[in-house]
Amino acid sequence: MAKVFIYPTNSLILYDLVERFGHEPLAMMGRVHEKITTPGIDSPPININPEDPKYGLKYAAVEVPSGVRGRLAMAGPLIEKAEAAIIVNDSAISFGCMGCARTNEMVKYMARQKDIPILELEYPNTEEEGKEFVYKIADFLKSLPGAKENNREGENE
Amino acid sequence: MPENNTDNNNHQDTITKLVVIDSDWVLPSDAAMKIYESETEVTVKETCFGLMVNGPTEAVNRAVEDVVSMDRNHIFVKQRGFPPGDERRCRAVRGGGPRPGYYFLREEVNMLPTIGKALDDYDKGVSVKETKKSKKLKTSKLKDIIESNVEE
Numbered sequence: 001m002a003k004v005f006i007y008p009t010n011s012l013i014l015y016d017l018v019e020r021f022g023h024e025p026l027a028m029m030g031r032v033h034e035k036i037t038t039p040g041i042d043s044p045p046i047n048i049n050p051e052d053p054k055y056g057l058k059y060a061a062v063e064v065p066s067g068v069r070g071r072l073a074m075a076g077p078l079i080e081k082a083e084a085a086i087i088v089n090d091s092a093i094s095f096g097c098m099g100c101a102r103t104n105e106m107v108k109y110m111a112r113q114k115d116i117p118i119l120e121l122e123y124p125n126t127e128e129e130g131k132e133f134v135y136k137i138a139d140f141l142k143s144l145p146g147a148k149e150n151n152r153e154g155e156n157e
Numbered sequence: 158m159p160e161n162n163t164d165n166n167n168h169q170d171t172i173t174k175l176v177v178i179d180s181d182w183v184l185p186s187d188a189a190m191k192i193y194e195s196e197t198e199v200t201v202k203e204t205c206f207g208l209m210v211n212g213p214t215e216a217v218n219r220a221v222e223d224v225v226s227m228d229r230n231h232i233f234v235k236q237r238g239f240p241p242g243d244e245r246r247c248r249a250v251r252g253g254g255p256r257p258g259y260y261f262l263r264e265e266v267n268m269l270p271t272i273g274k275a276l277d278d279y280d281k282g283v284s285v286k287e288t289k290k291s292k293k294l295k296t297s298k299l300k301d302i303i304e305s306n307v308e309e
Contacts, residue, residue: 008261010258011235011265012175012177012233012235012262012265012266013233013265013269013272015234015235015236016233016234017272027235027236028238029235029237029238030238031238032239033173033236033238033239036239036243036245037171093260093261093264093265122290124268124271127271127274128288129288129290130268130271130272130274130275131271131274131275131278131285132285132286132287132288133272133275134272134275134276134279135275135279138279
C-alpha cells in the first residue's frame with residue numbers, strides 16, 4: 001500500500017479515489033487530526049500556533065512570510081512521507097480556505113523535487129474531462145505497487 | 158512541533174470520517190439507519206450532504222464500509238480533522254454562518270455526479286476518448302478582439 005500525497009491537500013474526490021484503489025492517502029485532514037489530538041500548545045480558534053512557523057523553517061527561509069511557513073509546517077511532513085503524488089492544477093477550490101498561492105507553489109515544487117511517481121492533471125470542468133480525470137487517476141494508482149487486496153474498486157460489478 | 162505518538166494517545170485512535178452521498182436511491186437517513194442496525198460503537202451525525210461518523214478507527218472504517226456498499230460508486234468518503242461539534246468548527250457556538258471548509262466541499266459535491274458516472278464506466282470497461290482542453294484566451298488576442306469591435 002503506497003502512501004499517496006494529494007493536492008489539493010483536503011480534496012474529497014482525491015482522498016476517496018486513493019482509498020478506493022487500495023492506497024493510503026496523505027491529506028491535510030490527517031495532519032489536522034494529528035495536530036489537535038497531540039498534547040501541546042494550541043491556539044483555538046486558530047489552527048496554527050506560534051511554534052509552527054518556526055517548524056516551517058525546515059522548508060522555507062526566515063524571510064518567507066510566517067503564514068507560508070506555518071502552512072508548510074502542516075504540508076511538509078506529508079510530502080516527506082509520500083511515496084507517490086497526485087497533483088491537480090487549476091482548481092477553483094485551491095482559492096479559498098487553502099488559497100495561499102505561494103504555499104501552493106512551494107508544496108507542488110517540494111513534491112516534484114522528490115524522486116517519486118507523480119501524476120499531474122487539470123481540474124475537470126466537463127463530463128468528458130471528468131471521465132478522463134478518473135481513468136488517469138485509476139490507471140496511475142493501479143500502476144503503484146502494493147495496492148490493498150480488499151480495496152473498494154470494482155466490487156459492484 | 159510534537160510528532161504523532163499514536164501508541165500512547167487514546168485520542169489518536171478515535172477518527173472522524175465524512176461520508177458524502179450522491180446516490181439516486183440512498184439518502185443520508187438510510188445510511189444512518191444502516192449504521193444503527195449494524196450496532197457498531199460509533200457516533201453518527203446526519204447532515205445535509207451525508208454523515209459524519211466518529212469513533213474508534215476500526216469501528217468507523219467498518220461502519221463506513223457498510224454504508225459505501227449501499228451504492229459503491231456514488232458514496233464518497235474522506236477523513237475529517239475535527240470531531241463533530243468541535244468548537245473550532247461547529248456553527249452552534251459560532252453564532253451561525255457557513256462552516257469553514259464547507260465551500261471546498263460544496264465545490265467538489267458539484268463534480269460528484271460526473272465522478273460517480275466515470276467510476277461506473279471504468280468498472281464496465283468503457284473506453285475513454287482523449288479530450289481537448291480549451292486554452293485560456295491570450296491578452297493579445299483579447300486586445301485584438303476589442304480593437305476590431307471599436308473600429309466597426
